Amino acid sequence: MNEEQPRYTAGSLRAVAELAWSSGRGRLLLRVALAVVASAVPVALAWLTKTVLDGLADPGRPLLVPVLLLALAGVAAAVLPHAVPYVEAELQRAIDLICRQRLYAAVARLPGLRHLEDPRFQDRLALAGETGSSGPAEVVGGALAGVQGTLMLGGFLGTLAVLNPWMLLPVGLAGLVALHGQFRLSRYRARVHGRLGHATRREFFYAQLLNSTSAAKEVRLYGLGGLFGARMLTELRWINDQRSRMDRRELLVQGSHGALSAVVAGAGLVWAVNAARQGRLTVGDVAMFVAAVAGVQDGLAILISSAGRTHEAMLLFGHYRHVVGTEPDLARPRKGLGAVRPLRTGIELRDVWFRYGDDLPWVLRGVSMTIPADGATALVGPNGAGKSTLVKLLCRFYDPTRGTVLWDGVDLRELPVEELRRRIGGVFQDYVCYDLTAADNIGLGDTGVLDDRDRIVAAARRAGIHEALAALPRGYDTMLSRSFDTPAYDDPGTGVMLSGGQWQRVALARALLRDRTDLLILDEPSAGLDAEAEHEVHQSLREHRAGRAGLLISHRLSTVREADTIVVLSGGEVVERGAHDALMDTGGLYARLFRLQASGYQEQEQDRAWS
Numbered sequence: 001m002n003e004e005q006p007r008y009t010a011g012s013l014r015a016v017a018e019l020a021w022s023s024g025r026g027r028l029l030l031r032v033a034l035a036v037v038a039s040a041v042p043v044a045l046a047w048l049t050k051t052v053l054d055g056l057a058d059p060g061r062p063l064l065v066p067v068l069l070l071a072l073a074g075v076a077a078a079v080l081p082h083a084v085p086y087v088e089a090e091l092q093r094a095i096d097l098i099c100r101q102r103l104y105a106a107v108a109r110l111p112g113l114r115h116l117e118d119p120r121f122q123d124r125l126a127l128a129g130e131t132g133s134s135g136p137a138e139v140v141g142g143a144l145a146g147v148q149g150t151l152m153l154g155g156f157l158g159t160l161a162v163l164n165p166w167m168l169l170p171v172g173l174a175g176l177v178a179l180h181g182q183f184r185l186s187r188y189r190a191r192v193h194g195r196l197g198h199a200t201r202r203e204f205f206y207a208q209l210l211n212s213t214s215a216a217k218e219v220r221l222y223g224l225g226g227l228f229g230a231r232m233l234t235e236l237r238w239i240n241d242q243r244s245r246m247d248r249r250e251l252l253v254q255g256s257h258g259a260l261s262a263v264v265a266g267a268g269l270v271w272a273v274n275a276a277r278q279g280r281l282t283v284g285d286v287a288m289f290v291a292a293v294a295g296v297q298d299g300l301a302i303l304i305s306s307a308g309r310t311h312e313a314m315l316l317f318g319h320y321r322h323v324v325g326t327e328p329d330l331a332r333p334r335k336g337l338g339a340v341r342p343l344r345t346g347i348e349l350r351d352v353w354f355r356y357g358d359d360l361p362w363v364l365r366g367v368s369m370t371i372p373a374d375g376a377t378a379l380v381g382p383n384g385a386g387k388s389t390l391v392k393l394l395c396r397f398y399d400p401t402r403g404t405v406l407w408d409g410v411d412l413r414e415l416p417v418e419e420l421r422r423r424i425g426g427v428f429q430d431y432v433c434y435d436l437t438a439a440d441n442i443g444l445g446d447t448g449v450l451d452d453r454d455r456i457v458a459a460a461r462r463a464g465i466h467e468a469l470a471a472l473p474r475g476y477d478t479m480l481s482r483s484f485d486t487p488a489y490d491d492p493g494t495g496v497m498l499s500g501g502q503w504q505r506v507a508l509a510r511a512l513l514r515d516r517t518d519l520l521i522l523d524e525p526s527a528g529l530d531a532e533a534e535h536e537v538h539q540s541l542r543e544h545r546a547g548r549a550g551l552l553i554s555h556r557l558s559t560v561r562e563a564d565t566i567v568v569l570s571g572g573e574v575v576e577r578g579a580h581d582a583l584m585d586t587g588g589l590y591a592r593l594f595r596l597q598a599s600g601y602q603e604q605e606q607d608r609a610w611s
């Protein structure tokens with residue numbers, strides 16, 4: 001995260017005002033009304049106290065009305081400290097909700113992966129989520145507290161002006177000094193928050209590794225608990241150090257301003273007592289003077305702290321605005337074709353070059369290949385050859401750096417990306433195991449049929465996982481997690497963990513639920529399956545793929561030999577292509593890898609025969 005000075009503009013203020021207004025105008029107006037009343041009550045109390053005290057010294061003056069009003073103001077003074085925070089909290093919750101809704105909608109709207117794989121964007125996102133989205137609520141709360149402080153200050157300054165206009169000078173000066181200090185302090189705090197973002201994410205990362213069930217095995221086997229704990233503490237110590245420095249600075253600034261105000265108030269009190277001794281002030285005047293000085297100080301304190309709070313929240317709100325206003329990481333279609341037509345001929349990659357960043361090496365180097373609309377294409381090659389990257393381009397998570405990907409001859413960049421993705425189904429190498437029920441884990445493949453149990457069961461059958469899911473304690477409603485209870489049952493014991501191969505079949509079922517797709521991408525769909533299961537699954541996949549485009553990526557070459565075309569990728573380039581037999585005859589990389597794997601199996605067979 002860079003160390004540039006955080007700033008905000010009139011646009012940020014307008015954005016905050018719009019957020020507050022859209023969160024519920026009734027609540028906002030009520031809070032404004034309460035701010036006005038809360039600022040008037042202390043001033044009214046001071047004047048009414050003076051009137052009653054002076055009335056006591058003058059037996060002829062009627063006192064009933066001022067006493068009743070004083071009692072009423074007292075009731076208001078007692079109730080307001082509870083009512084204001086309640087309405088404020090309600091307002092803040094409403095603003096926070098709308099902010100989070102907009103923030104996560106903006107992130108979900110990002111069509112590609114480029115921003116999400118950028119650590120600087122992740123830092124901003126963390127800040128936007130943590131402090132930025134509560135920022136507008138803080139700004140509104142701070143601004144309203146500021147209104148309250150200003151009105152109260154105005155009332156008491158007027159009161160002071162009536163008694164001794166000269167007192168306005170030192171009180172005003174002390175206030176200005178404090179205000180300036182508070183502004184500097186809040187800018188410093190916003191800078192520190194920006195700096196803490198990265199370290200806070202790292203600290204959270206280590207803490208998660210220590211807590212998560214998925215990392216638990218490795219952490220224990222390799223004895224990583226101590227190391228991760230120490231790294232987490234290093235981050236935490238640094239964060240604490242930064243926060244302590246910030247708190248020390250705050251203590252210094254606020255302590256010195258408090259002392260300055262107290263000196264001014266003390267001097268005022270000496271003057272008032274002296275003036276009363278000389279008969280220039282009544283007892284009521286002295287009481288009101290003391291209340292006015294205290295009121296001015298309170299008003300200033302509210303104003304200063306709210307100004308600091310608002311200023312800091314506005315600075316942090318910049319991260320939120322940045323994320324919400326982030327431009328899509330993929331270019332929008334220029335011609336804006338409304339729909340993606342069903343695939344008729346195929347998908348063609350034409351001289352595609354790709355790298356993840358300008359300073360990173362090329363991952364794909366001039367790849368040209370076609371995935372026909374009704375055939376099975378296999379993509380094989382060594383680790384890091386660029387196979388999964390090519391899949392990311394097909395799903396348009398990234399655009400090629402050079403060259404084009406064509407859907408029936410139309411550049412993917414000209415197609416609406418959501419429409420395109422509706423026509424693609426797939427299992428990624430790093431598929432997700434959701435802490436949800438078995439039915440949800442499959443149903444997420446097509447949210448339109450999330451509640452259609454027959455479709456979900458049919459997909460599970462095709463992926464060969466139906467029997468295992470049906471036999472779970474709550475069948476398809478069983479939670480596939482030990483971290484959460486099954487929602488429909490108040491029964492903490494029902495969650496189960498699946499085996500690696502079973503999870504893979506669930507992910508496959510999720511992909512197969514979308515049965516109206518034109519392209520089915522399977523990136524290592526059977527890596528975790530036993531030999532028999534693998535045979536079964538591939539048989540079922542062949543039936544499912546019939547008549548549509550299929551792209552199969554696998555390191556197990558026995559599973560790809562039946563593909564119509566096998567494309568061999570190495571170092572980001574297509575080095576061979578053809579059917580299995582032709583590639584074997586060529587005797588190139590594919591043939592070498594295939595024979596290597598086959599010889600492994602043959603040796604095993606011989607070992608078995610010998611034993």
Ligand SMILES: Nc1ncnc2c1ncn2[C@@H]1O[C@H](COP(=O)(O)OP(=O)(O)OP(=O)(O)O)[C@@H](O)[C@H]1O
Binds near residue numbers: 360363386387
């Ligand atoms: N998000 C990313 N940012 C930067 N580099 C990446 C990213 N994803 C992948 N790479 C790099 O791109 C290269 C190709 O990776 P890719 O995952 O496409 O290979 P692959 O052929 O699928 O490998 P494997 O067979 O091991 O799954 C690798 O060198 C990898 O480090």
